[in-house]
Amino acid sequence: MLVMVGCAGPVPGDAPTTEATSSRTPEATPTPTPEPIAEAALITIAATGVTVTDAEGAVMLTIAYSSDPDTVIAQVTEALGETPTAVTRPEAVCSAETTMTSWGGLHLYDPAGFAGGPGALFTVSVDGPSTVGAVPIVASAGFTVGDAISFVASLTGVSTVDYGDWVTVYSDLQGPSVDAPDAWGVSGYGRGGAVEQFSAPIYLYYDC
DSSP states (O other), X not given: OOOOOOOOOOOTTOOOSSOOOOOOOOOOOOOOOOOOXXXXXXXXXXXXXXXXXXXXXXXEEEEETTSOHHHHHHHHHHHHTOOOEEEEEOOBTTBOOEEEEEETTEEEEESOOTXXXXXXXXXXXXXXXXXXXXXXXXXXXXXXXXXXHHHHHTSTTEEXXXXXXXXXXXXXXESSOTTXXXXXXXXXXXXXXXXXXXXXXXXXXXXX
């Protein structure tokens, strides 16, 4: 008997029972790094407005005294990250009813009152060296509350008048001279040899 032995090849039409699948892992989308939030580092009070700057000296906020007081309060609160307090003072002989909004040593008065400079809808005053959150407050001439009168008098653009019990301090003059009846700017006073308070924009001379 003759036996035929051979090799069986693939049957035509046969196909693999499984297909290869991709094993690639999707690339993760990088998470953007958040921009650092600027923090207020200095408040400067000038005759023409208030400026808030950060630690790098970049301006965060510039406020004109002709701005809406409610808008200004919201802007300052956001820039400082501090919640202010508010007190309403009743009408008096020399002033209408006034709301005083405070962030530590910084106070905003709405309305400006008869002593407010031209076009001012509010005034500010400073009776402490910083806000509650320790943001320093300075006059544009370079002094703050607590500084020695002798030092302040040596600064450029500052005039002082000694009345014995107190000393007036005028700076950032807006007008022909410090003696002009319509002169205005940053006005303050000191007792005991040191500055106690300064305000802006204020007429340097007024009757009341």
